[in-house]
Amino acid sequence: MSKLDGNDRWNAKLLLTEHHEQYEEEHAVSPKTTGHPTADELRMIRDVIVLPHMLTMVQRAMEEGERSGNLLSRVTLTGAQVVLNLITRDLHELRRELSSRRIRLLDSDEQVDLVIYHRYVCRGYEERFGIVREVLRSEISMQLARYMGEITRHLRQLDSKEAREARRSPVAAKGTT
Template sequence: MHRAEGTDNMLVKSYVLLPLILTAFERDAAILSAHLRTPAPYLEVLHTAAAMATSDLRDVRTQMRTRGIKVYEQQRLEAGIEAKYICRGYHERMLLLNDIIAAQATIHMRRYLGLDITAFKSYEDQYRIKSGPNESFSP
């Protein structure tokens, strides 16, 4: 019997993915500020995107607490990231492959940056990500 539901799995996926996205935004901001003559407008966009991702991560953590989910170990493997977590008393394991992480992070980053993600509509429906910057995270 599978104890974690689809929403639970999506929350764990987001919990693993969002910090990676935040790290990428921070890294990109450092690169832009070092190599552009007028980095301020670009940095503002990145900081706004990072703030939205941070808000989503806060919402994910709140929903995880509410649903009785706790990630207790994350390990980077050659193939991807393995997350071990407890879901309402049951130990679960999730492996996110590097290719999946890269694809999903790219879509989320495009959305946070205000870019068009309509080409990824099936992804949006599947993972129920918000389509606009003013909507709250709703897995």
């Protein structure tokens, strides 16, 4: 007990704003220091769970495309290979980012009713991440659509670039046909 405890003058202390902000910064509990993941980290965990399922789906589709006698199977297989490469790249980047944030997914997964649970360790805090099968399916379709949109956008840029070059040099365009 100090001499100032009974003194009412010290009940209404004035504190400058910068001192208050400095105090808050020093005593703030950030999610980085606790074991609980942030919302962004939970999205990354979800994506690391979803992407391997997508890889499996695309690989199966490629195998079916190789067996089929479809006229455009070569184009489909090339597009599927590009999607496979994009998924693999994103999965590698996500795993590296999670590792740098000290988050690790454990290999075991379990299914209870329609929910698939994956265990993870986030800065010493162990928890389960559950995802409903229907949500997993919809997430896969949304991400596949995003990858396909990325490929389409890239192809359109190439097509417009070639069209601009053909307009600049009509002689060169006639020589290529």
